[in-house]
Amino acid sequence: MSDVDDHMRQILAERARVLARRGQLSTREKVGEPVAVMLIGGEQMGIMVSYLQTIVRIPKVTPVPRLPPWMPGVIQIRGTVVCLVDLASWLGLTQSDEARYLAIIGRENQLLGVRVAGVAGVREIFADELVVRQAIQRDASELPVRFTTRDLLTVLDIERLFALVDLRGKSEPISRTCPGPMSVT
Amino acid sequence: MSVLDELRETFRQEAIELLNELAKILEGLRNRNADASALVAARRVAHNLKGAAITVGAQRIAGPCHALEDEFEIAAKTKEVPTADQVESWLFLVTELQAATDDPNIVAICFSEAPASKSQVGIPASVSPTAPMSKAASPAECPQQADIKSASTAGTATGTTAAVPVGAQSTPTIRVETRRLDEMMAHVREVAQIQVLLASQARALQESCDEVSVASTGESATNDRSLELRAAVRQMYQDTQEFGHLVDVLSISINRVRLTPLSSMSPLWLRAVREAANRLGRPAQLEIEVGEAEVDIHLSELIKDPLLHILRNAVAHGIEPAEVRQGLGKPQVGRIRIEARADGSFVELRISDDGKGIDPKRIAQKAVERGWITMATADSMSDAERRALVFLPGFSTADVVTTIAGRGMGLHSVQRNLEELGGSVSVSAEADLGGTTFRLRIPASVLGVKGLLVRSGDVVYALPLYDVAQVAAVALSDLEQSEGQPIYRDAAGRPIRVRSLDELLGRPSGTAMAQLFLVVLRRTGQDLALIVDSVIGEREFVIRPMPWNLATIPGINGALILPDGTVALSLDSTVLLAAAQRRRVHTSRTSAQQGAARRKILVVDDSLAVRTLESQTLGAAGYDVTVCVDGMEAWQLLQKREFDLLISDVQMPNLDGFELTARIRASEPLQHLPVILVTSLSSPNEVARGAQVGADSYITKGDLDQEKLLLAVRRLID
Numbered sequence: 001m002s003d004v005d006d007h008m009r010q011i012l013a014e015r016a017r018v019l020a021r022r023g024q025l026s027t028r029e030k031v032g033e034p035v036a037v038m039l040i041g042g043e044q045m046g047i048m049v050s051y052l053q054t055i056v057r058i059p060k061v062t063p064v065p066r067l068p069p070w071m072p073g074v075i076q077i078r079g080t081v082v083c084l085v086d087l088a089s090w091l092g093l094t095q096s097d098e099a100r101y102l103a104i105i106g107r108e109n110q111l112l113g114v115r116v117a118g119v120a121g122v123r124e125i126f127a128d129e130l131v132v133r134q135a136i137q138r139d140a141s142e143l144p145v146r147f148t149t150r151d152l153l154t155v156l157d158i159e160r161l162f163a164l165v166d167l168r169g170k171s172e173p174i175s176r177t178c179p180g181p182m183s184v185t
Numbered sequence: 186m187s188v189l190d191e192l193r194e195t196f197r198q199e200a201i202e203l204l205n206e207l208a209k210i211l212e213g214l215r216n217r218n219a220d221a222s223a224l225v226a227a228r229r230v231a232h233n234l235k236g237a238a239i240t241v242g243a244q245r246i247a248g249p250c251h252a253l254e255d256e257f258e259i260a261a262k263t264k265e266v267p268t269a270d271q272v273e274s275w276l277f278l279v280t281e282l283q284a285a286t287d288d289p290n291i292v293a294i295c296f297s298e299a300p301a302s303k304s305q306v307g308i309p310a311s312v313s314p315t316a317p318m319s320k321a322a323s324p325a326e327c328p329q330q331a332d333i334k335s336a337s338t339a340g341t342a343t344g345t346t347a348a349v350p351v352g353a354q355s356t357p358t359i360r361v362e363t364r365r366l367d368e369m370m371a372h373v374r375e376v377a378q379i380q381v382l383l384a385s386q387a388r389a390l391q392e393s394c395d396e397v398s399v400a401s402t403g404e405s406a407t408n409d410r411s412l413e414l415r416a417a418v419r420q421m422y423q424d425t426q427e428f429g430h431l432v433d434v435l436s437i438s439i440n441r442v443r444l445t446p447l448s449s450m451s452p453l454w455l456r457a458v459r460e461a462a463n464r465l466g467r468p469a470q471l472e473i474e475v476g477e478a479e480v481d482i483h484l485s486e487l488i489k490d491p492l493l494h495i496l497r498n499a500v501a502h503g504i505e506p507a508e509v510r511q512g513l514g515k516p517q518v519g520r521i522r523i524e525a526r527a528d529g530s531f532v533e534l535r536i537s538d539d540g541k542g543i544d545p546k547r548i549a550q551k552a553v554e555r556g557w558i559t560m561a562t563a564d565s566m567s568d569a570e571r572r573a574l575v576f577l578p579g580f581s582t583a584d585v586v587t588t589i590a591g592r593g594m595g596l597h598s599v600q601r602n603l604e605e606l607g608g609s610v611s612v613s614a615e616a617d618l619g620g621t622t623f624r625l626r627i628p629a630s631v632l633g634v635k636g637l638l639v640r641s642g643d644v645v646y647a648l649p650l651y652d653v654a655q656v657a658a659v660a661l662s663d664l665e666q667s668e669g670q671p672i673y674r675d676a677a678g679r680p681i682r683v684r685s686l687d688e689l690l691g692r693p694s695g696t697a698m699a700q701l702f703l704v705v706l707r708r709t710g711q712d713l714a715l716i717v718d719s720v721i722g723e724r725e726f727v728i729r730p731m732p733w734n735l736a737t738i739p740g741i742n743g744a745l746i747l748p749d750g751t752v753a754l755s756l757d758s759t760v761l762l763a764a765a766q767r768r769r770v771h772t773s774r775t776s777a778q779q780g781a782a783r784r785k786i787l788v789v790d791d792s793l794a795v796r797t798l799e800s801q802t803l804g805a806a807g808y809d810v811t812v813c814v815d816g817m818e819a820w821q822l823l824q825k826r827e828f829d830l831l832i833s834d835v836q837m838p839n840l841d842g843f844e845l846t847a848r849i850r851a852s853e854p855l856q857h858l859p860v861i862l863v864t865s866l867s868s869p870n871e872v873a874r875g876a877q878v879g880a881d882s883y884i885t886k887g888d889l890d891q892e893k894l895l896l897a898v899r900r901l902i903d
Contacts, residue, residue, distance in 0.1 A: 062644055062752040064731075065690035066738055068872055074732055074744065076752050079378040081744040083732035110733045166734045167873045 029127040031147075035155055037120040038103055041093025044120060046155040053104040053111065055119060058084075071165070075113060077104060084113040085165055087156075091143070105158060112165065125149060195449045196241045198360070200286045203234040207253075208279050215272045221264050227275075228257035240452040246285070249278060363482055366443055373436050380429045381748055387422040394418050444479035447525050447532065450489065451475075457493045458521060461500035468507055468518040469500050475525035478532050480627055488627055491599040491610070495536050495623050496521065498596075503540030503620050515539065520618055532627050535613065540620035543612060545571035552577070556853055567679070572612040573711060576600040603627065604759050609651075609708055626651060636745075638721035638753065639704060641686045642693075645721065645753035647745055652758040654707035656720055661701055673703055673714045681705055681712040684765050686756075688900050689715070690740055691882065706758045713765045728755050739876060740764070783809040784902050785827055789819035789845075790834040795863070799832060802891045803898065816840025826854055829902045832894075835864035835871070843878050850879035859901040863894075 035046030056077065061084060063073040070090035074081050082104065088094065099117040106112070129149040144161035148154050207230045213219035214227075235250035237243075253275060260267045394415045451473050458471040480488070504510075504519030511517055520539045525532055549563040549571040557577065558566075576596050596610075603610050603625060613622040628651075636647040637656070655675060664671040664683060671683040683703065687693065703714040728743035730736065743755040786808050790796045800810045811828070813819050817839040819831065831849070835842035842862050849855045861882040862875050875883045882897045 060749075060751045062744075062754065063642075063692075064735060064738060064741065064754065065692050066872075066876065067735075074735070074752050076744075076746050076750065079375060079729070079746065081729055081732050081746075081752055083735055112732075112734075162734075168734060168737045 031125045031127050031130065032155075034122050034124050035153075036103070036122050037153060038114070039117040039120060040099070040114070041088025041091060043093060044151075044153045045087070046123075046125070046153050047103060047105060047114070048155075048158060049122060051105040051107060051158045053106045055116070056102050056104065058100050058102050058115065067167075072115070075102070077111065077113075080111060082111045082113045083165065084115060085161070086115045088115070107158065107162060110162060112162065123153075125153075125155060191446050191449055192241055192451060193243075194358075196237055196243060196452075197286050199237050200234060200246065201283070203230050203237070204279055204283045204286060206230050207234070208276065208283065211272055211276045211279060214267060215269065215276065217266075221261065221266050224257045224261035224267070228254055228261060231257060237452070240456055246282065249282060253278060361442070363443065366439060370436070370439050373432060373439060377429075377432045377436065378746065380425060380432050381746070382750065384422070384425040384429060385749060387418065387425045391415075391418045391422055440481075443481050443483070445482045445485050447475040447478045447480060447485070447534075448473070450485065450492070453489065453493065454496055454523060457496045458500060461497045462504075462519075465501055466506065467500055467504045469504050469521055470518050471496070472520065472522040475523060475534075478525040480532055484627060487602065488608075488625075491602050491625070492523075492534070492536070494599055495625075496523075499536065499538040499540065499621070503538040503542075505541055522618060524617075534625040534627065535617060535622055536625070537617035537622040538620040539618040542616055542620045543572060543575070545569075548572060548574050569611075570711065575612065576610070611708075636724060636726060636755070637704065638724055639686070639702075639715075639717040640719045640721060641717045644692075645747060645751070646686065646717075647724070647726065647753055647755045648704060648706065648715075649755075649758060650723060652706045652708050653704060654712070655703075655705040657703045657705065657714075659701050659703055664701075673705075675705065675712075679712070681714045682765060683714040683716060685716040686761075689761055689764055693896075706762060708758055708762055711762045713762050715761070783807060784829045785809045785811065786830045786832060786898070787819060787822055787828045788812045788832045789814070789816060789837065789842075790832075790863070791815055791837045792834065795834065798891075799863070799894065802894055803832075806895055806898075808898070816842060816845040820845060820848060823849065823855055823858070828858065830859045830861070830898060832861045832863060832898075835862055835875075843874055846875070846880050847878040861897050861901070 033048050033050055036049050036052050038045050038047060054077075059075050061073040061075055064071075064083075067073070068090075070086045072084050072086055074083055076082065084102065088099070099115050101116050101118065102113040103116050103119075104111055104113050129151070130147050131150050144157045144164055146155045146157040207227060210219065210223050210227045210230065214223055231250050231254040235247050235254060238247035238250060256271075256275065260271065394411070397411060397414075454473065455471055458469055461467075462469040499521045500519070504521070505513070505515070507517040510519065522535075522537045524535045524537075545568040549558070549566060552558045552571075552574045553560050553563050557574075563571070576599075600610050608625065608627040610623060610625050613624045616622045635650040637650055637653050639646050639648065657673070657675075659673065664673055665680070666672065667680065667682075672680045673683050674680055686704075702717050702720050704717055704720065706713045706715065726745040728745060731738065731741060731744055735741070740757050740760040741754050742757040744752050745755060747753050786803055788796060788799045788803070788810055789812070790799065791814050796812045796814075800812050803810045811822065813822055815837045816833070819833065820840060822828075823831065831845075833842040833845055837845075840848075842864065846860050846862065849858055849860060859881045860879070861884060862880045863884045864871070865885065872883055881901055884893060884897060
C-alpha cells in the first residue's frame with residue numbers, strides 16, 4: 001500500500017470522525033432560544049434575543065430621586081422614557097468605564113435599558129453546557145439569573161429582572177401613601 | 186353656536202341614543218325575541234328620555250315620552266307579552282321621535298312651555314299611529330311657533346329654558362371616539378419628537394458648515410460650493426422650524442376638537458341643586474355664568490362628580506332653611522352661583538353661595554381638638570391655611586356638620602380627584618355672595634401644560650406653572666429663621682418656609698450659595714419656597730409617563746423631553762407641599778413640647794456594632810440618643826412621645842422595621858415622626874416597601890458612614 005493510499009485513508013478516517021461528531025452535535029438538547037452575549041462588568045451575560053429590542057450608545061442620563069445606586073436614572077428612546085439598570089453595580093462587579101452602550105430589552109409595553117460594554121455575538125445554549133454556580137456575592141433568590149454555562153456565560157432571567165426592578169407599590173401608589181420623600185443613601 | 190344651541194345639541198345627541206335603544210327593545214318585542222320583562226327596560230329608557238327633555242325644557246318631547254312611559258308601565262303590570270298592534274303603535278311613535286331628533290330645527294321648536302294637556306303637544310297628541318308626529322311638529326304647522334320665537338331665556342334651578350331660533354343654521358357634525366383622537370395625538374407627538382431631532386441636527390450641520398467655511402482654502406470653486414451648501418443648510422433649518430410650527434398648530438387643532446363647553450353640564454347642575462333643594466326643603470336657585478369656557482371632554486367627565494358634590498353641599502350645609510334666612514333678613518330662596526373663566530390653559534370655576542359660610546378659627550379649633558395640629562401651630566396659621574384644613578381626610582364628622590356648617594364632607598376626595606387631574610380646589614378668602622366660595626382650577630386640556638423649568642444639581646425639573654406664585658433671587662442673609670427653619674418673606678410680608686428642592690427629593694444638596702433662587706409654590710392655601718440652582722424659564726410641554734417601573738416615585742409625576750433630547754422630570758407640587766408641611770407640623774410640635782432642648786433620637790437595632798456606631802456618631806454631634814434592641818421595645822418607648830426621630834433597623838426580632846414604621850404612620854400622635862431605615866436590604870422591592878410604609882429615608886448598611894447618617898438626620902430634624 002502506497003503512502004498516498006495511507007494518506008487518503010487517514011483523511012477519510014478523520015472525515016468519518018467529524019461526521020460522527022456532527023451527528024452527536026445535532027442530537028444535543030438546546031436550552032431555550034439563542035442568546036445575545038453581552039459584556040457586563042467583565043463577565044459574559046446572555047440575554048435571550050427575543051427580549052432584545054436594540055442596542056444604542058448611552059445618551060445623557062437623567063438621575064431620578066430615591067433610586068438605588070444601580071439604577072442610574074432615565075433616558076428617552078424615540079419618545080419613550082426608559083429606566084436604566086447597571087447590572088454590574090448591582091451584582092458587585094466592576095463595570096468598565098467603556099460600558100457606553102445600552103441593551104434595550106422589552107416585554108409587552110415595558111422597556112428597560114441595561115448598561116453593557118459590548119456585544120460578543122449570538123449563540124445557542126445546550127443542556128450539557130450548564131453548570132450549577134454559586135451566586136455572585138448575593139443570595140441567589142435576589143438574582144435575575146437563569147443559569148450559567150461551563151465557559152462562564154451567565155444567562156439572565158429577564159422576567160425575574162423585570163420583577164426585581166419594579167418599584168411600584170404592591171397595594172397602592174407610593175405617591176399617595178408615602179407622606180414624605182424618601183432617600184436611598 | 187350659543188350656549189342654548191349647545192344645550193339643545195347635547196340633548197339631541199342623548200335623545201338619539203336613547204331612542205335607538207328604545208327602538209331596539211321594541212324590535213325585540215315585535216320579533217318575539219324578548220319577553221314582557223323587556224317592557225321594564227323600555228319604561229326606564231322612556232323615563233330617562235323624558236327626564237332629559239324636561240331638564241332642558243324640551244316639553245314637547247317630554248310629553249310623548251311620558252305617555253310612552255305610562256303605556257309601558259301598564260303593559261308591564263299585566264306581565265303579558267304586548268300585542269303586535271301595541272308594539273307597532275309604540276314603534277311608530279318612537280320612529281316619529283327619531284325623525285324629529287334627526288332634524289335640529291324640529292328639536293328646536295320642541296323647546297317650549299309644557300302644554301296643558303296631551304292634546305296640546307305639538308308632536309303627537311296621543312300615543313296613536315294615526316297622529317303622525319312629523320307632520321304635527323313641522324314648523325309650518327306648529328300652532329305655538331310665534332310664541333316660541335319670542336320666548337325669553339332663563340336658566341335657574343326653578344327652571345324653564347326657552348328661546349328658540351327657528352330655522353337656525355346648524356353646522357354638520359360627526360361623533361368621533363376620543364380613543365381615535367388620542368391615537369392621532371400620539372402620532373403628532375411622535376412627529377413632534379422627530380421635528381425636535383431634525384432641528385437639532387440641522388443646527389449642528391449649520392454650525393459645521395460655518396466652521397468649514399472659515400477653514401476654506403480660498404479657491405473660488407470651493408467657496409461657491411461652500412456658499413451653496415450653507416444656503417441649503419440654512420434653508421433646511423428654516424424648514425424644520427416651519428415644520429415645528431405646523432406640528433404645534435396640528436397639536437392645538439386636535440386639542441380643540443377634544444374641548445366641550447362647560448355649559449353642556451348645566452342640566453346636571455340644575456338638577457342636582459333642584460333635587461337637593463326639594464329633598465331638604467331649602468329653596469335654592471342656581472345661577473350659571475360659565476360663558477363659552479371649554480374643557481377637555483375627558484376632564485368634563487372626571488370633574489362632573491366633584492362639581493355635583495360641592496353643589497349639593499352648598500344646599501345641604503351652606504344655604505340655611507327658609508325660616509332661618511327670613512330671620513336673618515335674607516331672601517327665602519338661597520342663591521348658588523357657578524362662574525367660569527378661562528385662565529391660560531386652565532379654567533377657573535367659582536362656586537359661591539349666600540349661606541352661613543366657613544369660620545377659619547372654628548376649623549382650626551376642630552383640628553386642634555382632633556390632635557392634628559398643636560394650638561401653637563393653629564395660632565401661627567393664616568386664615569387660608571386654616572380653611573385648607575377642611576380638605577384633610579376624615580375632617581368631616583357629625584359634630585363638624587352641626588358646628589361649622591358641615592364643610593369638609595367628602596371634600597378630601599374632591600380635592601384628591603381634582604389634583605389627580607392636575608387641578609386644585611380651595612376655599613376662597615373672598616366669599617362672592619356672602620357665604621362660601623369654592624375655587625376650582627381645572628386644566629382645560631389633558632394633553633399639554635405650561636410649566637416652569639428649573640435646574641437643581643444635574644437635573645432639569647418642570648413645575649406646573651399654575652402652582653408657581655413667584656420666582657425670586659435672594660441673598661442667603663435675607664432669609665429669616667423660625668423654629669430652626671429658614672423663612673422667606675414675600676412682597677406682602679407673608680412668611681414662607683424655605684426648603685431645598687434636592688433635600689425634599691432626597692438627593693444630596695449642593696453647597697449653600699450666597700445668592701439663592703427661590704420658586705414659591707402656592708396651592709390650596711399652602712406656600713413653600715423651593716431653593717433651586719437656576720431658573721430656565723417657562724415652557725409648554727407634553728407630560729409623558731415615567732417608565733413603567735418608576736410610576737409611583739413620590740414627588741415625580743411624569744417626564745418631558747427637552748429640545749436636546751434629554752429627559753426632564755415633572756414634579757408633583759402637592760407631594761412637595763405635603764412633605765414640607767409634615768415636617769413643619771412635627772417640628773412645631775416638638776419645639777412646643779421641648780423648647781430649646783437637644784433633639785432626641787431613638788436608635789433601634791439588634792446589632793450591637795451598629796447601635797454603637799450610630800449612637801456614638803449621633804451623640805458626638807450633640808443629639809440625645811436612646812438605644813433599644815428590637816421593634817417592640819422601640820414601639821413601647823415611642824409611646825412616651827418624646828423623640829424627634831427614629832433610626833431603625835429593618836430585620837429585627839418581634840417587630841421588624843417595616844411594621845414598626847407602618848404602626849407609626851397609622852398612629853395619630855406619632856404619624857409625623859421622621860423615620861430613617863438603616864438596613865442591609867437594598868433590593869428594589871425592599872426600597873419600595875420602605876417608601877410604601879412611610880419611611881423618610883433609607884440607608885443601606887454597606888454605605889453607612891458617619892457623614893451620611895448625620896446628613897440624613899439633619900435633613901429631617903434640623
